[in-house]
Structures are given as C-alpha cells and as structure tokens.
Amino acid sequence: MTATSKATRDQAHARVFDLDAMSLRELNQALHGLAPGSNETAWEVLNPKGNHSVAVGVDQPVSIDVRGSVGYYCGGMNSGGTITVHGSAGPGVGENMMSGSITVKGDASQYAGATGKGGLLVIEGNASSRCGISMKGIDIVVHGNIGHMSAFMAQSGNLVVLGDAGDALGDSIYEARLFVRGKVDSLGADCIAKEMRPEHLELLQGLLDRAGVTGVKPSEFKRYGSARTLYNFNIDNADAY
Amino acid sequence: MTYRNPPTTPRKSATFDDYTLSEIRRAAATGIYDIRGAGAKRKLPHFDDLLFLGASISRYPLEGYRERCDTSVVLGSRHAKKPIELKIPITIAGMSFGSLSGPAKEALGRGATLSGTSTTTGDGGMTEEERGHSKQLVYQYLPSRYGMNLRDLRRADAIEVVVGQGAKPGGGGMLLGQKISDRVAEMRTLPKGIDQRSASRHPDWTGPDDLEIKILELREITDWEKPIYVKVGGARPYYDTALAVKAGADVVVVDGMQGGTAATQEVFIENVGQPTLACIRPAVQALQDLGMHRKVQLIISGGIRNGADVAKALALGVDAVSIGTAALVALGDNDPRWEAEYNDLGTTAGAYDDWHEGRDPAGITTQDPDLMKRVDPVAAGRRLANYLKVMTLEAQTIARACGKNSLHNLEPEDLVALTIEAAAMAGVPLAGTNWIPGKNGF
Numbered sequence: 001m002t003a004t005s006k007a008t009r010d011q012a013h014a015r016v017f018d019l020d021a022m023s024l025r026e027l028n029q030a031l032h033g034l035a036p037g038s039n040e041t042a043w044e045v046l047n048p049k050g051n052h053s054v055a056v057g058v059d060q061p062v063s064i065d066v067r068g069s070v071g072y073y074c075g076g077m078n079s080g081g082t083i084t085v086h087g088s089a090g091p092g093v094g095e096n097m098m099s100g101s102i103t104v105k106g107d108a109s110q111y112a113g114a115t116g117k118g119g120l121l122v123i124e125g126n127a128s129s130r131c132g133i134s135m136k137g138i139d140i141v142v143h144g145n146i147g148h149m150s151a152f153m154a155q156s157g158n159l160v161v162l163g164d165a166g167d168a169l170g171d172s173i174y175e176a177r178l179f180v181r182g183k184v185d186s187l188g189a190d191c192i193a194k195e196m197r198p199e200h201l202e203l204l205q206g207l208l209d210r211a212g213v214t215g216v217k218p219s220e221f222k223r224y225g226s227a228r229t230l231y232n233f234n235i236d237n238a239d240a241y
Numbered sequence: 242m243t244y245r246n247p248p249t250t251p252r253k254s255a256t257f258d259d260y261t262l263s264e265i266r267r268a269a270a271t272g273i274y275d276i277r278g279a280g281a282k283r284k285l286p287h288f289d290d291l292l293f294l295g296a297s298i299s300r301y302p303l304e305g306y307r308e309r310c311d312t313s314v315v316l317g318s319r320h321a322k323k324p325i326e327l328k329i330p331i332t333i334a335g336m337s338f339g340s341l342s343g344p345a346k347e348a349l350g351r352g353a354t355l356s357g358t359s360t361t362t363g364d365g366g367m368t369e370e371e372r373g374h375s376k377q378l379v380y381q382y383l384p385s386r387y388g389m390n391l392r393d394l395r396r397a398d399a400i401e402v403v404v405g406q407g408a409k410p411g412g413g414g415m416l417l418g419q420k421i422s423d424r425v426a427e428m429r430t431l432p433k434g435i436d437q438r439s440a441s442r443h444p445d446w447t448g449p450d451d452l453e454i455k456i457l458e459l460r461e462i463t464d465w466e467k468p469i470y471v472k473v474g475g476a477r478p479y480y481d482t483a484l485a486v487k488a489g490a491d492v493v494v495v496d497g498m499q500g501g502t503a504a505t506q507e508v509f510i511e512n513v514g515q516p517t518l519a520c521i522r523p524a525v526q527a528l529q530d531l532g533m534h535r536k537v538q539l540i541i542s543g544g545i546r547n548g549a550d551v552a553k554a555l556a557l558g559v560d561a562v563s564i565g566t567a568a569l570v571a572l573g574d575n576d577p578r579w580e581a582e583y584n585d586l587g588t589t590a591g592a593y594d595d596w597h598e599g600r601d602p603a604g605i606t607t608q609d610p611d612l613m614k615r616v617d618p619v620a621a622g623r624r625l626a627n628y629l630k631v632m633t634l635e636a637q638t639i640a641r642a643c644g645k646n647s648l649h650n651l652e653p654e655d656l657v658a659l660t661i662e663a664a665a666m667a668g669v670p671l672a673g674t675n676w677i678p679g680k681n682g683f
Contacts, residue, residue, distance in 0.1 A: 028461045052454050057462030059391055072451075073458040077391045092445040092458075096389055114445035115386040117430070133444040134386065136430040153440060155430045175432060231435040236272075 014042040014065070024051050034060045048074075050090065055083055061100070075102045078119060091128075094121045097138055110147065113140045116157065122211045129166065132159045135176055141211035151178055152188065160207050162216060170224055174231075178224040179204050181216070192227045264507075275507040278340075278596030278606065279566060280408045280499040280543060285516040287499070288550040290663030291656050292672060295642040303641040310637040311647040314561050316538045317399060317468020317491040320460070324468055324491075325377055325399050327561070328357025329633045330648055331551060334496075334542050334565035335381045335401065335472075337363025339425040340503035340596065341569075342613035343370045344621075345605040348572050350374030351618055352625025356633075361401060361563075364439055364503075366428050367393040374622075379470065382459065384413070384440035387429040391462070399492075400459055401470035402452070404443070404481075407500030407543045410474025410514045413441035422608040453488040460489075470494050475520035475543060476513070482527040482539070492538045494563065495524045499544030501566040503606070504597030517543035519666040525558035534558065548635020555636070556651035557667060571628035572621040574605045 017027045027045060034040060043064040048054050052071035055064050058081035066074070069087035079098040088106030097116040104112075107125035114130065116138025123131075123140070129147030132140050132154055141160040148166035151159050154176035164182035171188020177200070178191075187193075196219070204218040253259070264275065296302035303310065317324040333353050338346050340363065347370035353360045359377035362368075366388015372378055380397030382389065394400065405411065426433040446455045456469050471485040472494035485493045497517025502510065521541055528534040541554050542563035554562050569575075575583075577590040582602035586593065596606035604615035640648050643655045657672040658664035664671040665678035 024461065025465070029464060032464055053458040053461040056458050057391055057394075072454045073445075076458050077394070077462055079391045091451070092455075095445050095458075096386060098390055111445040115389065117390065130444065134440065136386070152444070153438075172438070174435075231432070 014044040015040050016044045016046060018046040019049065019051055019054075020047040024053065028053070028056060031055060031058050031060075031062070031064075034062065036060065038062075048087070052090070055081065058083070058100070069106065078102060088125065089123075093123075094119070094138070097121060107144070108142075112142075113138050116140070118157075120210055126163065132157070132176070135159065139207055139210075141207055141213065143211075143213065145182070148185070149188070151176055151191075154178075158203065158207055160204065160211070160221070162213065170226075172230065173224075173226045175226065177203075179207075179218075179221040180224065181221045184222075184224070187224065190227050190230045191224055194223045194225045196221070196223045276504050276597055277507050277510070277594040278501060278503050278505075279510075279594040280501040281511050281514075281516075283511055285499065286518050286660065286662045286666055287516065287544060288518060288553045290518070290659045291553050291667060291669065292659060293549075293552065293556075293639055293643060293655055294657060296644045300644045302644050303646060305638060305641050308641065309646060310640050311649075312633055312637060314538070314649070316540070316561065317470075319468075319491045319537055320465065320489065321399075321468040321491055322464075322466045323398070325359060325379075327359060327377070329629060330555060330561040330636075331356075331545075331629055331632055332358050332379075332540065332561055332563045333360040333568050334500070334563040335361035335363045335379070335403065336565055336569070337365040337503060338368045338371065339363075339365035339428070339608070340606060342604060342607055342616060343368060344613050344616040344618045345569075345572060346371040347374050347618035348616060348621035348625060349568060350378070351622025352568075352571070352629065353377075355622065355626035356629040358629065359398065362397075365425060366390075367396065370618075372396060374618075381472075384443045385429075386444075387439075394459075395463060397463075397467060399468040399470060400463065401472050401494065402456065402459070402490075403472045404452075404485075405472065405474030405476065405496070406502060407474050407496030407498050407514055407517070408502035408510050409505045410476040411441060412505055412509050412513070413439045425608060449484040449488055452484075456489045468492055470540070472496060474498075475500075475515045475517060478515070478520040479523035479527045482524040483531060486528065486531055486533050486537050490537060492540060492560075493524065493528075494540040494542065495520050496563075497541065497543030500542050501569075516666070517541060517545075518663060521554060521557045521559060522666065522668040528558075535560070548632045548637075549639060551632055552636040552639040552648065552651055553656065555648050556655050557653060557669075560649070567628070568625055569605055571625045572603075572605055572616065573624065574601070574603045576603055579603055 045066040048068045048070045050071040054070045054074045056076040059079045061080045063082040066085045071090040073092040075083045076095045078100050080100045083102045085104045089104045089108045091109040094102040095114045097119040099119045101120040103122040108123045108127045110128040111130040112127045113121040115134045118137045121140045123142045126144035127142045127146045131146040131150040133152045135154045135157045137156045139158045145163035151170045153172045155174040159178045161180045165184040167185045168188035170191030173191045201218040312329045314330045350371045351374045354376040360375040361379040362381045377398045379399045382402045468491040470492040471490040473481040475497040497520045498514035538560040540561045541559045545562045579602035580590045599607045601607040604612040656669040
C-alpha cells in the first residue's frame with residue numbers, strides 16, 4: 001500500500017471536528033481523552049479561523065490535519081502528534097514541543113518552536129522574528145526566510161533556513177546548530193560562522209529529507225553556532241553583553 | 242614638653258561605610274559586580290512597623306485555645322475545576338532544584354505536606370523528590386522553561402506563571418558553573434560547568450494580551466483543572482495585579498523586595514523593587530477596583546518571618562502568604578552549628594548568602610553530594626512543619642484577640658502604624674491618631 005493511499009484511507013476515517021459547530025475545548029478535551037493505543041489516529045479540524053491553542057497538549061501518536069489558519073500556540077507542547085496546518089500559523093506554533101512533528105503549509109508568526117525540546121517543526125513558508133528562540137532540542141526547518149532575533153539563547157537542536165535570516169541570529173547561543181542557505185543580516189553576540197564538516201553535511205541532509213525538501217544540497221548552506229566565549233563570565237567580554 | 246592639640250576622633254563616613262568601602266575594593270580587584278542569594282538586606286519599612294489593636298470594649302475577643310479560629314484557604318476558585326485547598330494560609334515559595342539540593346527539596350515537600358500546604362518548584366523543573374513528597378505542588382512556568390514538559394505540567398496541582406521576582410523585577414538569574422552538575426545540566430539542557438544565564442522575560446509572549454492567550458493555552462493543555470497563578474515582582478503592584486487579573490489569573494502572587502533569590506547582583510537586590518509592605522495595599526486596591534477581591538486570590542511574599550507578619554498581611558487584604566528564606570532557615574540554613582565552616586568561607590552564620598557558589602555548609606543550597614548528605618529530609622521536614630505550626634498558632638492568637646473566628650476576617654481596621662512611612666504604605670492610621678497619610682489628599 002502506498003503512503004498516499006494510506007493517507008486517503010486515514011482521512012476517510014478521520015474524526016472530524018468543525019470548530020464552527022464545536023468548541024475548542026471539546027476538540028482539545030477529546031484529544032486529551034485518547035487512551036494509549038486508541039485506533040482513533042486520524043483527526044481533521046475544520047474552520048480553525050485563527051483560533052488560539054488548537055491541538056495543544058497532544059500526548060498520543062495521532063495525526064491531525066487542520067484545514068485553515070490558526071492563531072497562537074497551535075500544537076503547543078505536542079508530544080508525539082503529527083500536526084499539519086493547511087494554512088498559516090500565529091505566534092508560538094509548536095512552543096515547547098516534546099516530540100512528534102508539526103508542519104505549517106503557509107507562513108508562521110513570531111517565536112515559532114520557542115523552547116522546543118524535541119520533534120520536528122517544518123514551516124513551508126516564512127517564519128517571523130524569534131524563530132527557535134530558546135530552543136532546547138527541537139529541529140526546525142523553514143523553507144523561506146526567518147526574522148530577527150531568531151535562535152536567541154538557543155541551547156540545543158537544529159535550525160535550518162533555506163532562505164535568509166534577519167538581524168542578531170543566534171544571539172547568546174549555546175549548543176544549538178544553525179544552518180542558513182541565504183544571507184544573514186547580522187549575527188548576535190557569541191554567534192559565529194563555523195566550518196561545515198562531513199558530519200554536519202550528513203546531519204543536514206537528514207533534516208532536509210525529514211522535512212520533505214528536495215532539490216537543495218547541504219553544501220549550499222553555511223553553519224553557525226556558539227563561539228563559547230560567553231559561557232563563563234569574564235569582565236573583558238562585557239562589551240558583548 | 243610640647244603641647245598637642247586634642248586629636249579629633251576618627252570619623253567614618255555614613256555614605257562610605259565599611260561595607261561600601263569593601264565593595265569598592267572588591268569591585269576594583271575583580272572587575273565584576275557582586276552576585277549573591279537572598280533578598281534585600283537593607284532596613285526597609287516592614288510589618289514590624291505595624292501593631293494590632295486587640296479587643297477591649299469596642300471589640301469582643303475570642304477565647305484563646307477554646308474558640309475556633311479558621312486558618313484554611315482556597316486558592317484558584319475563579320476558573321479552575323480543582324482549586325487548591327490549604328489548611329493554613331502559608332505556602333512554600335518557588336525555589337529551584339539546582340539552587341537547592343534534592344534532599345532540601347524533599348524536606349520542603351515533607352514539611353509542607355505535614356502542614357497541609359503546598360510547595361512550589363522553581364527554575365530547574367520538577368523533581369521526583371519534590372513531587373513525591375508534596376501533596377500539593379505548584380509548578381512554575383518560567384521564562385527559561387528548563388525542564389518544562391507536558392507530563393510534569395499535568396502532574397502539578399497548580400501552575401504559576403512567573404513573570405517577576407521580588408529580588409529582581411525585570412532581571413534574570415545567574416547560576417555559576419560550579420553548581421551545574423550532571424543532573425542539573427541534563428534537566429536544563431545545558432553543557433556542564435557553564436555559567437547559566439536564565440532569561441528575564443518569557444520568549445514566546447511580549448505583553449499582557451499575549452499573557453492572556455498563554456494562560457488560555459495552559460488551561461487548555463491542563464483541561465481547565467488547575468489554578469493558574471501569576472507571580473510578579475513587587476514593582477508596580479497596582480498595574481501588574483490588574484493586568485494579571487485581566488489576563489485571567491486565578492491567583493496573583495506579589496513578591497516584595499525582601500523576597501529571596503538564588504543568585505542575582507547585589508546592586509539589583511538592594512535597589513530595584515518595592516518593600517513587601519508597600520506592595521500589599523496597591524495590589525489589594527487593584528482587586529477591589531476590579532471587583533475581584535477574594536475572587537482572584539492574592540498571595541504576598543518577601544520577608545515573612547512569623548505569625549504576626551502573616552496576620553498583618555492578611556489584615557491588609559491578602560489571602561495567603563508565601564515563605565522562602567524563612568523555610569530554608571527552618572530546614573537548617575545558616576545554622577550556627579556550622580559556624581566554623583561559615584568562617585572559612587569568610588562569613589558567619591546568619592549572613593551566608595553566596596548560595597550560587599554551591600558550598601553551603603548546611604547542605605541546602607548546594608549540589609555537592611557530601612554536603613547535601615547533611616540534610617536529613619525527614620528531620621528537616623519535621624522542623625519546617627513545626628515552624629509552620631508555630632506561625633499559624635501565632636497568627637490565630639492575634640486574630641482571636643481581635644475577635645476574629647477566621648484569619649481572613651482580620652482587616653485594616655485592626656491595625657495602626659508606628660511610623661508615618663508605614664502608615665502611608667499600609668493605608669492604616671498612625672498610632673494614636675486617625676491620620677492616614679495620603680488619604681483625602683494630605
């Protein structure tokens with residue numbers, strides 16, 4: 001059976017929530033009420049119309065197709081769910097995600113994937129400022145551009161940007177890895193360009209594959225990361241703060 | 242024989258006192274500001290500047306030891322399906338694992354549970370020591386989000402969105418590398434041994450309207466079961482309380498500048514924020530102006546030491562108080578029995594505040610495995626429970642003398658102030674007068 005036909009079959013059996021007729025609370029409560037091993041693995045959300053907190057706190061390996069654009073914090077704290085937003089996402093999509101994946105077919109507003117611990121966030125359009133802020137293990141792939149102050153205080157995980165990055169990329173970064181294909185307006189404090197070694201090319205290829213990116217080579221990207229000069233306070237670095 | 246004029250007695254400057262001189266020398270030698278724990282140490286207007294008016298003829302007292310004086314309190318009755326019900330109006334404030342040792346966190350949980358009250362996590366996330374021994378645990382949602390996860394969020398009994406802290410409104414923390422042990426590093430997703438700079442602001446919201454949506458998200462994630470507290474540093478208590486209420490908080494926590502911290506700049510601790518006493522009336526006023534007093538509960542913290550402080554805070558309109566530093570002392574922090582070791586660290590029992598260095602002889606603010614063995618979680622928990630019991634009995638004694646059958650029936654009318662400053666801040670009359678400075682325009 002092909003993946004397409006499986007998706008079609010799942011969709012045919014999807015549990016449908018129309019937010020024009022049902023409340024956000026009913027949707028989230030139903031998702032939270034799923035028992036481990038439940039066979040209700042396919043969900044569809046209609047008419048999200050910018051609602052905030054759609055499908056937050058998912059803790060089962062379900063797939064959720066959201067047909068339209070969402071407001072703040074869609075998929076917040078997602079743990080194991082596969083969420084696809086067939087539209088654009090407001091601020092904080094996938095914040096503090098633990099595992100699973102979120103795909104935004106359109107653009108994302110600011111602080112996409114903030115503080116994420118794990119899983120994969122794919123934004124097929126552009127992301128705004130603060131993308132991956134304080135990320136702690138999440139992988140984020142943005143097909144378009146990202147705004148200023150992205151990956152500020154990023155601790156761990158990978159941020160891949162096929163387009164350009166705004167000002168102060170990776171300010172006060174810890175051990176997260178940033179891969180940018182286009183231009184970077186400026187780097188933040190303690191963030192530097194780094195050599196792209198074979199292991200990074202391999203890692204990046206894996207991320208591009210997982211995000212469904214084709215026709216783009218890892219060698220087209222530059223890697224950025226921490227200079228580690230601010231890891232222990234030294235008064236001679238005070239100008240950097 | 243030569244005649245000498247009588248010498249002038251050497252006079253030290255009040256401005257450049259010994260402490261100030263030593264700090265200038267230290268700064269010149271090291272090139273970095275002083276970082277320390279605890280709260281403001283300077284003398285500030287405080288609860289000691291207020292007195293209770295016991296009953297005589299105009300008020301009728303209750304019989305001590307015979308007539309009941311209720312101490313219970315319910316927190317989070319505004320929206321939460323499962324509000325927090327406490328036997329006493331004294332909670333344990335957020336103190337992080339990482340800053341505190343595992344045995345110290347366990348002792349806090351044991352002591353609080355014995356006393357029918359709650360503990361609160363901290364910057365480092367939730368530990369089994371604390372969850373396992375705290376019947377009611379408030380999980381802090383902090384800017385750093387270290388250790389924040391779905392499972393712990395749902396294991397909590399309440400969630401406290403920390404926006405600010407009394408010792409450092411607007412400031413982040415600094416945990417020096419020597420306290421970043423393997424376990425702390427793992428919980429915080431940080432390399433071992435680095436200086437951990439915690440954030441001063443939440444990364445994914447930027448104002449009160451965003452906070453409202455963030456609270457909605459937390460409610461949705463936890464199915465509207467758990468009370469959502471919002472904690473602010475005592476800087477602009479009227480507006481911060483009002484905005485927290487507007488954002489949907491079930492409980493507002495206001496932490497005055499005597500409130501402690503694990504590690505922040507001395508200059509910040511002593512110069513930013515307002516005294517706890519000055520924060521209460523504006524916060525209560527905000528609730529009253531919004532018609533939300535007693536609907537959204539108010540917790541005050543920062544320098545609460547005894548039952549009189551508890552009773553005074555409640556009389557001014559708060560629903561509960563929270564203790565941090567006092568709880569650590571009850572566990573055994575700064576105990577004179579470690580005096581020789583405090584001396585070796587260049588300080589003395591009662592003044593030790595370099596908690597960030599991880600060398601606490603009492604084993605409480607450390608990650609050193611040998612030092613932390615000095616804390617017996619059962620015995621220390623018992624000490625904390627004893628202390629909480631004493632505070633409660635003290636508050637009840639005062640309340641009965643004021644004729645109240647509940648601590649929550651204490652009111653501003655039961656108080657007078659010893660100083661004009663305290664009278665103005667607390668909004669109660671100067672003793673012996675009916676003058677409340679600032680009221681009616683003079």
